[in-house]
Amino acid sequence: MVARKVxxxxxxxxxxxxxxxxxxxxxxxxxxxxxxxxxxxxxxPNSNEVATISFWDDNGNAxxxxxxxxxxxxxxxxxxxxxxxxxxxxxxxxxTFPAAALAQPPEAEDLVQDTDTTRLRYRSCVTSV
Numbered sequence: 001m002v003a004r005k006v007x008x009x010x011x012x013x014x015x016x017x018x019x020x021x022x023x024x025x026x027x028x029x030x031x032x033x034x035x036x037x038x039x040x041x042x043x044x045p046n047s048n049e050v051a052t053i054s055f056w057d058d059n060g061n062a063x064x065x066x067x068x069x070x071x072x073x074x075x076x077x078x079x080x081x082x083x084x085x086x087x088x089x090x091x092x093x094x095x096t097f098p099a100a101a102l103a104q105p106p107e108a109e110d111l112v113q114d115t116d117t118t119r120l121r122y123r124s125c126v127t128s129v
Contacts, residue, residue, distance in 0.1 A: 001037070001054050001055060001056065001057060001058070001091075001092040001095075002004045002055070002056050002058065002059050002062045002065070002088065002089055002091055002092060003053050003089070003090045003092050004053070004054045004056065004062055004065075004088070004089050004090075005051060005052070005053050005088050005089075005090065005129070006050040006051065006052045006070075006085050006086070006087050007048065007049070007050070007085065007086045008049075008050055008051070008055075008081050008083070008084075008085035009048050009049055009081070009082040009083055010048045010049075010050055010078075010081065010082060011048070011079075011080055011081070011082045012039040012048060014044055014048075015048075015050070016084075017080060018050065018080050019041070019084075021033070021076060021077060021080070022041055022044075025076055026073055026076060026077075027039060029069075030054065030069075030071075032060070033065055033069055033101070034061050034064070035057040035058060035060070035061025035062065036054065036055075036056060036057075036061070037054075037056060037057060037081050038053040038054070038055040038097070039052060039053070039054045039055075040052065040053045040054075041116075054087065055092065059091075060070075062089060063107070066087070066089075071077075078108060095118070096125065
């Protein structure tokens with residue numbers, strides 16, 4: 001498994017629009033890409049800095065996305081970006097994600113609604129507090 005980290009600076013006050021584009025356009029499209037497993041989006045508090053970490057089943061599929069899909073994703077987001085994104089690819093050598101969750105896309109019955117954020121999460125990753 002490999003992970004691709006993309007870090008970027010957004011133009012001021014564009015985080016909400018960035019997240020809307022990620023959720024409505026980029027993420028549904030990513031889910032159709034061969035070998036795509038998961039995406040995490042991070043934002044630095046009180047900053048314009050964001051990062052995404054995408055997980056792929058192998059380096060070949062990550063590279064295929066990098067050469068064809070990634071430029072399209074940047075075009076979708078380019079009006080919100082303040083500069084060129086920084087990209088780095090990593091081998092995943094250890095993870096606390098359940099192996100089954102990363103091995104295949106979730107089935108509908110394995111997803112639960114997170115009542116605090118209206119986002120879906122893997123049932124196996126949700127814990128009670």
